[in-house]
Amino acid sequence: MNSLDALVQPHRVHRSVYTDADVFNEEMSRVFGGSWVYLAHESQVPNPNDFLASRLGLRPLIITRDDDGGLHALFNRCAHRASTVCQADCGSARRFQCAYHGWTYSNRGDLVNLPYPDGYPADFHKADHGLAQVPRLGTYRGLIFGTLNLDAPSLVEWLGPAGPLIDGFVDRSPSGRIEVRNCQRMIYRGNWKLAWDNAGDGLHPTFAHRSFVILNERQHGGARSLSQFKSSPDDTGMYGADLGNGHMFVDQRPGLHQSFWETQRPVPGREWYAEQIEQSTGDGAADVLEMAPGSMINLSIFPNLLIKGNHFETVDPVSVAETRLHTWVVAADGAPDEVNVLRMRIAEDFPSLGNPDDLELFERCQEGLAIAEVEWVDMSKGLGQEATEVSADGVARAPVTYEGPMRGYLRAWLELMSSDVQLTTAAAGDVECEVAA
Amino acid sequence: MGAQAASPVDDRLYQRLADLLGPTQPQRPPGHPELRPAVEQALHHEARLLDDRCYRDWLARFTDDCVYWVPLDPGGDPRAQVSYLLDDHRRMADRIGLLETGWAHAQEPPSRTCRIVSNAEAWPLDGGDTLARCSTVVWEHRKDRLTPFAGRNDYVFASLGEAWSIRFKIVRLVDSRGDVRKFSFVL
Numbered sequence: 075m076n077s078l079d080a081l082v083q084p085h086r087v088h089r090s091v092y093t094d095a096d097v098f099n100e101e102m103s104r105v106f107g108g109s110w111v112y113l114a115h116e117s118q119v120p121n122p123n124d125f126l127a128s129r130l131g132l133r134p135l136i137i138t139r140d141d142d143g144g145l146h147a148l149f150n151r152c153a154h155r156a157s158t159v160c161q162a163d164c165g166s167a168r169r170f171q172c173a174y175h176g177w178t179y180s181n182r183g184d185l186v187n188l189p190y191p192d193g194y195p196a197d198f199h200k201a202d203h204g205l206a207q208v209p210r211l212g213t214y215r216g217l218i219f220g221t222l223n224l225d226a227p228s229l230v231e232w233l234g235p236a237g238p239l240i241d242g243f244v245d246r247s248p249s250g251r252i253e254v255r256n257c258q259r260m261i262y263r264g265n266w267k268l269a270w271d272n273a274g275d276g277l278h279p280t281f282a283h284r285s286f287v288i289l290n291e292r293q294h295g296g297a298r299s300l301s302q303f304k305s306s307p308d309d310t311g312m313y314g315a316d317l318g319n320g321h322m323f324v325d326q327r328p329g330l331h332q333s334f335w336e337t338q339r340p341v342p343g344r345e346w347y348a349e350q351i352e353q354s355t356g357d358g359a360a361d362v363l364e365m366a367p368g369s370m371i372n373l374s375i376f377p378n379l380l381i382k383g384n385h386f387e388t389v390d391p392v393s394v395a396e397t398r399l400h401t402w403v404v405a406a407d408g409a410p411d412e413v414n415v416l417r418m419r420i421a422e423d424f425p426s427l428g429n430p431d432d433l434e435l436f437e438r439c440q441e442g443l444a445i446a447e448v449e450w451v452d453m454s455k456g457l458g459q460e461a462t463e464v465s466a467d468g469v470a471r472a473p474v475t476y477e478g479p480m481r482g483y484l485r486a487w488l489e490l491m492s493s494d495v496q497l498t499t500a501a502a503g504d505v506e507c508e509v510a511a
Numbered sequence: 512m513g514a515q516a517a518s519p520v521d522d523r524l525y526q527r528l529a530d531l532l533g534p535t536q537p538q539r540p541p542g543h544p545e546l547r548p549a550v551e552q553a554l555h556h557e558a559r560l561l562d563d564r565c566y567r568d569w570l571a572r573f574t575d576d577c578v579y580w581v582p583l584d585p586g587g588d589p590r591a592q593v594s595y596l597l598d599d600h601r602r603m604a605d606r607i608g609l610l611e612t613g614w615a616h617a618q619e620p621p622s623r624t625c626r627i628v629s630n631a632e633a634w635p636l637d638g639g640d641t642l643a644r645c646s647t648v649v650w651e652h653r654k655d656r657l658t659p660f661a662g663r664n665d666y667v668f669a670s671l672g673e674a675w676s677i678r679f680k681i682v683r684l685v686d687s688r689g690d691v692r693k694f695s696f697v698l
Contacts, residue, residue: 163688256583256592261690285614293608342578342599343520385593398690403593415525415590419597426596427609430617430695 082488084481085454089443091484092265092451098394100491105377106131107222108495109320110232112379112388113137113147113208115254116216117407118164123181126164129390130208130220136160136170137218138181145507147208147220148183149499159205170205179205183502202501209500212508215244216251217379222497230510235469236321237511239373243381246365249408254386257402258425262433264440266377266391267487269399272432273374273382274322274479276314277455279303282435286428290339299339299424302329312474316460316482320376320490324474327370333360338367341419347412354410365406366416376483385421395440399433401425453477453484518599519576522590528578528679529588531642531665542632542644546671550633550643553668553675558626558647561697566607569697570600574669574678579603581698585663585683595687610695617695622653624696640678641668647682649698658692661685 081088081097091097111130118126119139127150128135134150136159150158152172159170159179169186171178178187183205188194208220212229214237219229230237244252262269272278280287280303290298302310311328330337352359368383380387390398403421405414443451456476463471472478560569573579581595589597598606609615631645643666651658667679682698684691 256587258583258593258595259688259690260693262693282616285609285612285616288612288614289605289609292612293605339605340518340601342518342597342602343525345517346519346521401593411590418589418591418593421593422596423602426695427606430693431615433693434617434619 078488078491082484085457086450086452087484089449089451092267092443093394095394102131103497104490104495107497108490109377110219110221110226110229112375113218113220116213116218117253123166123168125167125181134158140182145211145218146182147211148205149207152177153203153205183207204502206499207505209498210506212510214510215240223495224498229508232319234319235317235467236375239323243369247406247408251407253405253407255403255405257400260399262397262399262436263395264397264436265395266389266397268436268439269389269397270483271480273372273380274314274324276307276312276324276474280307282431283428285431294339297332297337299337302326308473308475313471314474314476314479315469315471316479317469320483320486322374322479322483324372330370333364334367334370335363339423341423343415343419347416350412351410362410362413365409365413367420376486383424384417453480518601520599525590532585542634546633546641547631549671551631553671554628554631554645558628562624562626570603570607572676573600574676575600577678579680581682583687615695617693622651622696625650641671643668660698
């Protein structure tokens, strides 16, 4: 792999960034390891001894909460012969026993039982043979991040202006907390960055989601989900922003002229649940119903968390040309149950009606990228016009169809890929955990 | 813009769906053999309508209070969990309407499907409905790839015979907890 600088230029990206297995292998350590990566949400391990399976790039993880409430991100790999020690997606367990030879670990990662202990060398100490784990964890409003890079900036510094935007998403819940529940698991035949490009791309909805826009106009009329992209989206005030460190933001709210609820496409149960809420909350019903739909923002936390609609999507690379895309439903804690029932139906609305078209287009891109002689992917729209407006918090904004957010994340990608990062793992009890917010 | 009926989905309907897949269901006795021919006739006709992409004719076979549901966790409560999809009649019509816009890229070119319906059993329900269970494999061919979607399906038929109609159709994909290829045709 030579000269990454030549592959990511200000206005274009080389195809090998999406197709080269060597680039992918480097990404799996420098990006998914060298950077902070979203691992899970605290609400998925709410009680002592809860656990959840996750991944850090290609590394299988077990996120655990010990009986004192502490969080751990254990590599799901027996210290003996490497077998995974946990097969469940989630559950509750104090111990993880390897099925192969019986080595048994606590949910803090300590090796607590070594069967038939005779015969090991004199310098074999159980304390040295626990489950290896992610050495740095950080939480922000319940979102758990991890990195293998001890030199990475603090979590809050790395999030930068993305932090207050996460606050905005979480604070729509009355209790100021969210609850991440189950997920839809989809897989597509394309590089993980195709999903990342898409998340900061305000140019595509008019075309990629034309079926959805036309359907809503024909069937439901008025200003409905995505109608703000029907034509000339840049005239609506919607904008995109590069938030630094690879994070991206697309704000659709200036394109709305009604409440989120009025704009939301009708989903199953809309009428009955709205009526229940109106009966129980009276004048406050409009505010309560407003908690059900998405936030009309696309907030992308590099390299693997997309906050969109009312849900999370995680981007989980499998190989250079295969990616898992998991859509996690998020409940508003403290909201009436009726709101969260509606959130379930809303969280499967665009993902089942709109996402297939996105995935189809990612796969078409990967097909086109196979042509070795046609080398470049163009990302020049709005080049040099990244800051047509600057917000109060200093974030540069540009019209929503400009490609600045993509150029921004690729700059961050290039920096990570070019840096001389040292990755480490930790033993039990040797983990740094930062509670950022 | 056609006049839209309100969604019939309410708490009671969700409870009925949750009960249909509840924990006592595996203990259900063998199906009633006398119901099987009529149920198979309806299942086979439905399979043909879908493989021929006669989606409007298919939709016309559903009651006004129907649900087409592809759960992620069969046995879970749809009020607390997200599904691949849980459609009432209105959202089923939207799903079909989306394909009819001519701009649904994921169905350009369209999938060709062949579904095998087997292991049908049926039981009478209170109120005249019929519960049917079967195993279905939908083979999808699109763009040089053949992809199977295997599921254990549950149906509640509101009527059988020539004028068969469906109240609930539930597709329990065997890989619903794994990674599923995108689908935007009807399972």
